[in-house]
Amino acid sequence: MTRSRLHCVKYKLELDKQMKEMRLPYRSLVGFSGKVYDEDSHQEYTESSMNGFPETHTEENLKDPKFRILIVNNKFQTGFDEPMLHTMYVDKKFGGLQCVQTLSRLNRTMSGKTDTFVLDFVNDPDEVRESFQPYFKGSYLTEETDPNRLYQIEQDINQYKLFQEETVKLYVDTFYREDIPMEELQGILDTVVEEWNELEEEEQENFRSHIQSFIRLYGYISQIITFKDIGLEKLYIFLRGLNKKLPRRPPRDKPEILSDVDLEYFKIEKKYSTSIELEDEDGEFQGVSEDGGSYTDEEEPVDLLSEIIQTLNNSFDGDFTDEDRVRIEKIKEQISENEELRRVMEGDNTDSNKRDMFNRTFESLLTSLVGENLNFYNKLIEPKKNRFMKDRMYELYSKDIGGSRNVNQI
Numbered sequence: 001m002t003r004s005r006l007h008c009v010k011y012k013l014e015l016d017k018q019m020k021e022m023r024l025p026y027r028s029l030v031g032f033s034g035k036v037y038d039e040d041s042h043q044e045y046t047e048s049s050m051n052g053f054p055e056t057h058t059e060e061n062l063k064d065p066k067f068r069i070l071i072v073n074n075k076f077q078t079g080f081d082e083p084m085l086h087t088m089y090v091d092k093k094f095g096g097l098q099c100v101q102t103l104s105r106l107n108r109t110m111s112g113k114t115d116t117f118v119l120d121f122v123n124d125p126d127e128v129r130e131s132f133q134p135y136f137k138g139s140y141l142t143e144e145t146d147p148n149r150l151y152q153i154e155q156d157i158n159q160y161k162l163f164q165e166e167t168v169k170l171y172v173d174t175f176y177r178e179d180i181p182m183e184e185l186q187g188i189l190d191t192v193v194e195e196w197n198e199l200e201e202e203e204q205e206n207f208r209s210h211i212q213s214f215i216r217l218y219g220y221i222s223q224i225i226t227f228k229d230i231g232l233e234k235l236y237i238f239l240r241g242l243n244k245k246l247p248r249r250p251p252r253d254k255p256e257i258l259s260d261v262d263l264e265y266f267k268i269e270k271k272y273s274t275s276i277e278l279e280d281e282d283g284e285f286q287g288v289s290e291d292g293g294s295y296t297d298e299e300e301p302v303d304l305l306s307e308i309i310q311t312l313n314n315s316f317d318g319d320f321t322d323e324d325r326v327r328i329e330k331i332k333e334q335i336s337e338n339e340e341l342r343r344v345m346e347g348d349n350t351d352s353n354k355r356d357m358f359n360r361t362f363e364s365l366l367t368s369l370v371g372e373n374l375n376f377y378n379k380l381i382e383p384k385k386n387r388f389m390k391d392r393m394y395e396l397y398s399k400d401i402g403g404s405r406n407v408n409q410i
Helices: 005-021 047-051 055-061 096-106 125-132 149-158 165-175 183-197 201-221 230-245 305-315 322-336 339-346 351-367 374-381 383-409
Strands: 027-031 035-038 043-046 067-072 087-090 117-120 139-141 283-285
Touching (some): 005 035, 005 067, 027 047, 043 047, 087 096, 096 125, 149 230, 165 183, 201 230, 230 305, 322 383, 339 351, 339 383, 351 374, 351 383, 374 383
Parallel strands (some): 087 117, 139 283
Antiparallel strands (some): 035 043
């Protein structure tokens, strides 16, 4: 979202130049009206000339994987309904209805899309909130998210003295070793769970709340900044495993009344109808903080590709680049499109057979990239990195398959 049509042109030329130098398999598109003359290049540009096709095809062609970035000025800000839009970079001052309409372009849902992201370089958060206020009674954050709160949450967790730093180190070392079966991870976590079971119920849930807060906050902030404290990454890996290992809180006992009710003597009768109206008030939510959150039985979200690559680089001294991320994304897409693998995953097969089929598919796709980029192949063929990547990709694929199956059932 640029401040002028000329900025659209400048961004397009520079982004395409850098993506070409990085040998990325995609380019950007622009959206602006009329003609723009660039005094630096002494050339005249239009949306059609820069994109290489008529303006009427811009919206449709954005769906093509080779175009992943759309640079706009006063266009596609209203009436543009594209569910795949996820991230918006704002380099233009706006307010009022224009602010609401522009940012709302991201508010479309689709399978696999779990969040959105806006990086605004120029607008004040309070002004953005004031722009939404007349049109939407909703909720907003009352404070910013402070990365330093991770250390406060870590202190809260350590106060329970359920595990030591050596426990975390042992778990992480075992997690990444090829010669040690993954079952040994459960033994490490079992000792912590035994200590947790000795706590009072309120303390148990407070501890659970703290570790879930750490997982959520670290998972969010690590997508924006890079932590130099490797101890936070190790604790994150350990707590993710522990969170899944802690026993779920049993549901409250419900009185059994069905056996005492004879439906033969009941009838349905409409007494009255009414509408439920919400209070005309704003809701306020704090940012992710050290106070923890409410307990939930929901699974934590599977790692995003950006998190996977960051972990590879931090934990294995890897040198995976943004260009490598594109190649990994390509492998992920090819896996999703593999019909034979999908039949095995959705069929009545054992977990070991599904995993074996997935691993063979992954290795086949990786081998096919040898001729395209030997350096990338050599990075992922290293045993520990290879195992970690397959495990994470399998989690992503299994989640996608599960979501797709639920949609089909509905």
